[in-house]
Every structure is written in C-alpha cells, then in structure tokens.
Amino acid sequence: MKLLVDIGNTRIKWASLQSGPIESQSFTRSKTGIKASLNSNWKTLENISSIHVSNVAGDKIAQQLTEWTEKQWGLTPTFVQSEKKRFGVTNSYTQVELLGIDRWLALIAARQHARQATCIIDCGTAITIDIVTKYGAHQGGMIIPGLSLMRESLTSKTNNLNNIAEESDFKTLAVNTQSAIQAGTLYTVTATLERIIDDLKQQFNNRIRFIITGGDAEQLKPLLPTFIAHYPDIVLKGLAYYARQGDRKQRNPQETVEAVEAVEAVEAVEASSLPEAVI
Numbered sequence: 315m316k317l318l319v320d321i322g323n324t325r326i327k328w329a330s331l332q333s334g335p336i337e338s339q340s341f342t343r344s345k346t347g348i349k350a351s352l353n354s355n356w357k358t359l360e361n362i363s364s365i366h367v368s369n370v371a372g373d374k375i376a377q378q379l380t381e382w383t384e385k386q387w388g389l390t391p392t393f394v395q396s397e398k399k400r401f402g403v404t405n406s407y408t409q410v411e412l413l414g415i416d417r418w419l420a421l422i423a424a425r426q427h428a429r430q431a432t433c434i435i436d437c438g439t440a441i442t443i444d445i446v447t448k449y450g451a452h453q454g455g456m457i458i459p460g461l462s463l464m465r466e467s468l469t470s471k472t473n474n475l476n477n478i479a480e481e482s483d484f485k486t487l488a489v490n491t492q493s494a495i496q497a498g499t500l501y502t503v504t505a506t507l508e509r510i511i512d513d514l515k516q517q518f519n520n521r522i523r524f525i526i527t528g529g530d531a532e533q534l535k536p537l538l539p540t541f542i543a544h545y546p547d548i549v550l551k552g553l554a555y556y557a558r559q560g561d562r563k564q565r566n567p568q569e570t571v572e573a574v575e576a577v578e579a580v581e582a583v584e585a586s587s588l589p590e591a592v593i
Contacts, residue, residue, distance in 0.1 A: 315361050316557045319391070320416065320549045321369040321379070323439040324462075325529060326351065329550050331557050338547045348375055352382045365391040366557040368415045368549055394419070394556050401426070401555050406452040414442065417455070419552030420527065421446045424545075426555075430521045433514055434548065435507060437528035439463060443510060445522070458506060461530050464499040504537040511539065 316331035326348065327340040341355045365383055369376050376393060383389050396418040398410045403421050407413045416436065424432040425446045431453075436442045439462055444455035459467070488494035514522055524542040526535065531544055 315363060317359070317362050317365045318550045318553045318557060319365060319367045319369075319379070320553065321348075321367065321371045321375060322416070322529070323371060327547070327550065329547065331554055336547050336550050336554065338550055343371075343375075348378050349382050352379070352386075356386070362387050362389060364557065365389055366553050367391045367393045368419055368553050369393055370414055370416055392556070394553060402450040403446060404451050406454050413452075416549050417442050417444050420444065420548045421452055421552070422555055423548045423552035424525060425450050428523070430523060431518050433511070433522055433524045435524065435526045435528075435531075435542070436548075437461075437503075437526065437530040437534055441503065441507075441528070441530075443507075445514065456510075458503075461499050461503060461533065464502065465495055468495055468499075500533065500537060504534055507534070507538060511542075 318329045318331055318336070320327040321343070324342060325340050326343050327338050329336045329338040339355075341351055343351050362383075365387075367376075367379065369379075376391075380391055383391055394415060396405060396407075396410050396413045396415050398405050401422045403418075403425050405413055405418065416438075417434075420434045420436060421444055424434050425448075428446075428448050431445060431447045433443065433445050436444075437460060439460050441458045441460045442455060443457075445453040447453065486497060488497050511524060524539075525545045525548065526538070526542050527545050527548045531546065535542070535544060
C-alpha cells in the first residue's frame with residue numbers, strides 16, 4: 315500500500331493509494347514535533363510499500379517523519395519537490411523550487427482533464443492563488459494572509475484582544491469581540507477573493523473554472539459564489555501522480571495501459587463533477 319502524506323503548517327492529511335477515489339484523513343500536528351501524532355494515528359497501519367510526501371513544514375519535521383517511518387516500517391519517504399515541467403504542467407517560476415510543493419501538486423491535479431483554465435484557491439495558514447491553462451502553462455499566482463494569520467495579527471498586536479477565542483458563532487453584525495474578529499476576517503478574505511475572481515473572469519473571457527481547497531475552505535465557502543468547486547484532496551491527488559510513476563515503469567506495457575486507463579477513468583468522473591465557468 316502506498317501512503318500519500320500532505321504536511322501543512324498545522325495539520326497532516328494522508329491517504330492510502332488504492333483503486334477508486336482518494337479518501338483522506340487528517341490530524342493536527344504540533345509546531346515542534348510530530349512523532350507523538352504519528353504514533354497515535356499510524357501505529358496500526360500495515361503493509362506500507364512506499365511513502366510519498368508533500369511537506370511545507372520544514373526540514374525538522376521532514377527529519378522526524380523519516381526517523382519514524384524508518385523505525386516503524388523500514389521505509390524512507392520520498393519528499394517530492396517542485397520541478398520545471400512534469401505531467402503536462404510547466405512551472406512559471408524562474409527558480410522552480412521556490413514554488414511551494416503544495417501549489418505545484420495542486421496545479422498538476424487541476425490540469426488533468428481540464429477543458430479550460432483553472433484557478434486554484436488554497437485556503438491554509440496563507441491563501442495561495444494559482445492559475446494553470448488547459449495546456450498546462452502555469453500563469454503565476456499570488457499569496458494573501460489566511461484567516462488564522464489575520465486573527466493572530468489582531469490578537470497579538472492589540473492589548474485588549476489578547477485572549478480571544480479561536481472559534482465563535484458567526485454574525486454579520488457582532489455584539490462581542492470574538493464574533494467581531496471572526497466576521498471581520500471572513501469578510502476581508504472573501505471580499506478579496508471575490509474581486510480576484512471577477513478580475514480573472516474578465517481576463518480569461520469567462521473561460522476559467524475555480525477550485526477551492528485547504529483547511530479554511532469550509533468556513534469561506536458559504537460567503538463565496540456557488541460556482542466555486544470544493545476539491546479538498548487536490549494536493550494528495552497531485553501527489554498520487556508521482557506515487558504511480560514507479561508502477562508504470564515496472565509493469566509490462568499492457569498492464570501499464572490498463573492501470574493508467576483505470577486511474578484516468580476515476581479522475582475523469584471526479585473532474586466531470588467540477589462545474590464549468592459561469593458565462
């Protein structure tokens with residue numbers, strides 16, 4: 315069984331690569347270490363044959379993961395890196411390695427079977443926005459502060475807001491500080507995203523689809539246009555392309571054709587559920 319791992323700034327999302335759609339699970343990680351979380355969540359996993367990883371959390375976390383998997387399963391993870399070109403996608407960055415690996419993998423997954431340009435909005439600690447054409451050309455993107463960064467900035471820089479709760483009931487017009495911060499940050503982010511979406515629709519003559527992903531996507535979706543498709547496992551889907559490479563090299567030609575056709579049939583069904591651009 316191949317293990318796919320997406321290590322973010324606050325959470326680890328993972329899935330096993332088998333036939334059928336990817337079904338992910340996730341758990342929170344501490345800022346300083348992950349071994350305790352790995353023991354709690356992966357100790358009972360068996361028959362792992364390989365581990366492919368997207369990691370934006372730095373070298374220390376990568377080293378801890380490697381030490382744990384080598385001790386537990388005798389396997390060294392493969393940490394995927396951004397490249398200039400792979401799977402039909404061309405990286406627009408001059409220094410290709412500076413494009414975050416999560417963004418690169420999302421571009422790869424989004425481009426497959428796309429009939430028009432695609433905008434990926436990844437709502438994590440920071441919100442990244444990337445565009446890829448139907449021909450696989452990365453057009454660039456932008457990065458804005460995410461909800462948690464905005465809220466932390468307010469609470470850490472303002473004396474009277476130091477003990478604000480992380481979550482509270484959402485109200486447009488708040489009557490307490492917690493709700494006021496939640497509403498204000500939600501509207502700040504969604505208003506920014508709506509303006510970006512409008513500008514991109516104009517730039518691409520409405521021939522562009524929009525995908526939202528990331529840990530804060532569920533909070534933002536109700537305030538965003540309904541034509542934006544939620545694609546929560548897009549990074550893992552991009553990672554799966556790398557994990558499948560070895561299989562395609564090892565199988566004989568007929569087996570390879572059958573395997574690729576099976577994978578692409580599943581992905582085509584998933585892609586068909588994503589709406590076309592609203593024109």
